[in-house]
Amino acid sequence: MAVTISVEVELGWGVHDIGEYGHLSEDARAERAALRRLLDHCDAVDVPVSFDVVGHLFESRCEGVHDGPHRSGWFDDDPGTNAVADPRFYAPEAVTEIVDHPTPHELCSHTYSHVLCGDAPAETVAWELDAAQTNIRRATGSTTSSLVPPRHSEPPVAPLRDADIDIVRLARDTSDRSTASRARELLLGPHPVFEPRLVDGVVETYCTTYPSLTSSALPAGQQPPPAPFRALPVSFRQRLHRLYLSRALDAAVESDGDCHLWCHLFDFSNDAQWPPIRAFLDELSARRDRGDLEIQTMAEVNDRVRVRSEAVASHD
Template sequence: MAVTISIEVELAWGVHDIDERAHLSADGGPERRALRRLLDHCDQVGVPVSFDVVGHLLEGDCDGDHDGPHRDGWFDADPGTDPERAPLFYAPDAVREIRDRSAGHELCTHTYSHLVCGPADAETVGWELDRAQDGLRALTGSETMSIVPPRHSEPDAETLRDAGIEITRVSRDTSGNGKAARARELVVGPHPVFEPRLVDGVVETYCTSYPSLVSSTLPSGQRAPPAPFRALPVGVRQALHRRYLSRAVDAAVESDGDCHLWCHLYDLANDAQWPPVRDFLTELANRRDRGEVEALTMAALNDRVRARSRAAVADD
């Protein structure tokens, strides 16, 4: 039984191609404070997180010109400055802080510029992954084996393998169960349990199509929650999500399965989302310490899945 937590760190790169920033702050301050608060608590309870970082955020500065094989205009939103003048496009400070914490966090790639990989050609995806690996190698001394593809748009396995990627997060859309069932799942669960699998040489760990570490009924960063939920008191919505997260771990334990919870960093950049997440991280640590469940990064999950695969082959 394992719980994996992944958090997407993308800031303005997450929407640079669609220019929708209602969920973001103006200067990246709330997002950085949310990250620090999360890192402090993870240090206290010893729970590691897989942070999926857009590679350009590692840049200390740039001129805005990039030599990739992208479509015309892809980098038009890049301000070509530095963290002081454009803190939503450059965040090496935040990534270094993740690297330096004691909880054993993992730095994954979220591509270099938040590329939607599915429609892109292999050359462009390969350029993105190589450039992102260069940044991580410069920061940490090593490459990553883990990717969270932007907007759940999967690259092909060969391109991932060529870039040294061994594990990817894949979403499973459960909205086809109907509107009522979908609303119930979002508010009270149960969070689905998906077993990770080794597919074409790449481990796939499965998650929901919606951010599950945070609540859909609460604000998403600086953006208000959907209107139907606003009539409920915030405390009630927080309690419902706290129960949702506990039940997600219960389901993993009862099924001897795995649970992958995720969100964006900006989701946590408000005071409403944080209390249920904070209390859940404490509960997860306590249940781990009692031997009920493991808390694994994507890299650790990759090692476990591959070890089991080798054992199964040997038994045959």
């Protein structure tokens, strides 16, 4: 069984198409501090993370005009400045920190401008993936095989193949959509265990529709949690999420399956979310060291699934 952690690094690009920035800190300092805190602790416990970074954040500056085949107005919120003037839209130093830390983290594509892959024309998706791969190559010396589609919007297969994307993270809704069921799922789980699959030449690894590494019952970035959760003491909600994460590992071990936990960078850019995550990383590392489970990046999941598929095919 394997546990994968993926973190979406979007900053302003995550919502540039809807113009809702209230969950972000004004100068993006809280998000950068959260990233450094996570990277430092990952070094301490030797836990790699798949960081899904919007390609435009690799830029240190731009003119605000891009030559892609996007719908009219798509880049209207691009400030066309630089990392000093608009740190929500440029974050090359954050990419450098991820790459330079000793732990072998993975840089995944999150498209170039957070385009919704299932809604955009194939040519737009192809442009986005190519532009993102270009920036990843500049930062690391090679392209990535992994894609996390923004907002779980499933991409067409052809642009993935053309961009040398071998694995995508897709969401699966496990709730019956009733209010009570959803609240119970968010607070107590259980977190689902999904088996990655090779589909039409692309490996699919699955996650929840909601951020599962962080808690929906705690503040998300600079915004408070939904009203029903606010009546509960913060420490109680933190304990519940700590239990949720431990149970997720238990389920993966018991079923010999895969557990993919994810969140956005902004989700844990506050003091409420970090303590359960830190404690969970400690537990994850300890259980890995005992041999209970493996920790794999998306690229490693891709390799494992393909080796297994080839072995099965050779016996048919």
